Amino acid sequence: MADTIDPFVFHTERRLVVLTGRKACNLENLLCNIKQVSGSCIFYHMHYLYLSHHFEKPRFYNDFANWVSHALQDERLAEKLAAIDLLTFTHIRDVREAIIGTIQKHIEATRGYKRECPEGEQFYFCEAKSFIMPTGQVAHSLPEFFSTVEHLTNSCLHFHFFEARLRLERPTNDFSQWMRNMGQKRMAERIDHLNPYAMTLDELKHEIARLGRKYRSKPYAHSAARL
Numbered sequence: 001m002a003d004t005i006d007p008f009v010f011h012t013e014r015r016l017v018v019l020t021g022r023k024a025c026n027l028e029n030l031l032c033n034i035k036q037v038s039g040s041c042i043f044y045h046m047h048y049l050y051l052s053h054h055f056e057k058p059r060f061y062n063d064f065a066n067w068v069s070h071a072l073q074d075e076r077l078a079e080k081l082a083a084i085d086l087l088t089f090t091h092i093r094d095v096r097e098a099i100i101g102t103i104q105k106h107i108e109a110t111r112g113y114k115r116e117c118p119e120g121e122q123f124y125f126c127e128a129k130s131f132i133m134p135t136g137q138v139a140h141s142l143p144e145f146f147s148t149v150e151h152l153t154n155s156c157l158h159f160h161f162f163e164a165r166l167r168l169e170r171p172t173n174d175f176s177q178w179m180r181n182m183g184q185k186r187m188a189e190r191i192d193h194l195n196p197y198a199m200t201l202d203e204l205k206h207e208i209a210r211l212g213r214k215y216r217s218k219p220y221a222h223s224a225a226r227l
Contacts, residue, residue, distance in 0.1 A: 008145055008178045010137040012156040013163065015128040017044070022125040026116050027072065030064065031103045033125055039092035041127040043167050046086060046095060048128070050201065051158050057200070064099060064123075071117035077106045086197055091169055130167075132159065142184060145175075146212025154201040161196045161204065175208070187215065 020041055024030040034042070045063035060066045060082040069078035084098050117123075135156055139145035160174040170177065172192050179188035190211055196204050 005178070005182050008139040008175075010135045010139075010148065010152065010156055011132055011159055012135050012153060013133070013159045014131045014155075016131070017048075017126050017128050020125040020127055024117075024123040024125075026114050027068070027074075027077075027103060027107060028114060030067075030123055031100065031107070034064075034096065034099055034103070037125050038127055039096070039167070040129075041125055042092055042096050042099070044126055044128045047158075047162055047166075050162065050196070051154060061197070067117075067123045071121040071123065072115050074106075074115065077103070080106065086166065087195055090165060090171060092166060095166070130163070142179065142182065142187065143216055145178075146209065146215060149205065149212060150209050152205060154205075157196075157201050157205055187211070 020037060022033045022037060024033055047061075049058055049061040049063065058066070060069065060078065062082050062084070065078045065081035068074050068081060080102050081099065084095070084102065086095060089095050089098070135153070137148050137152070137156075139148050164170050164174045165172065172180075172188075173196075176188040176192040179185075179191065191208065194204060194207050199207070
């Protein structure tokens with residue numbers, strides 16, 4: 001059966017970030033705009049920091065949480081927004097509803113208290129236009145896949161883990177889906193259990209490569225039961 005499965009073609013993406021013309025200066029503005037902006041905008045503000053390089057990890061990777069913390073000085077809400085578990089969602093609309101629900105509950109709990117951000121610190125809504133293209137890297141087998149992973153760019157990982165699952169509304173990341181199609185269910189599950197929101201992309205690549213090294217080691221190479 002595995003012989004009939006198509007090879008894995010690695011893709012990457014390029015992004016053109018554009019301003020939407022929308023901005024917020026207080027929590028009610030933020031909530032109103034979140035209800036109306038595109039799914040691409042929501043995805044961008046919840047994910048782009050994962051792809052950025054940092055000398056040290058940001059406190060929040062969630063743009064909305066960062067702005068609420070820094071511009072509105074509302075740590076309680078910032079922590080609640082940052083606690084939204086993106087790994088539990090497969091649709092952007094569900095992420096949007098989770099953000100809306102979190103902000104609405106906070107507004108109700110604070111009885112509509114409105115804090116304006118300082119001048120110049122408004123939240124500007126952006127979205128990214130993505131252009132997907134093959135990297136030229138192809139894997140015909142699991143050993144070849146793991147050999148290739150060590151040389152992938154972060155943009156490639158970002159596409160196959162973040163974009164494929166949430167923005168393209170697929171049930172799992174592309175790597176696990178391909179492995180499952182090959183009959184490698186246990187390895188697919190191991191990859192799927194990696195939480196890309198709890199680590200950097202470099203750390204994610206390291207973890208996948210580590211699983212690959214275990215797979216290619218002698219005990220794993222000869223016993224599918226151990227995968």
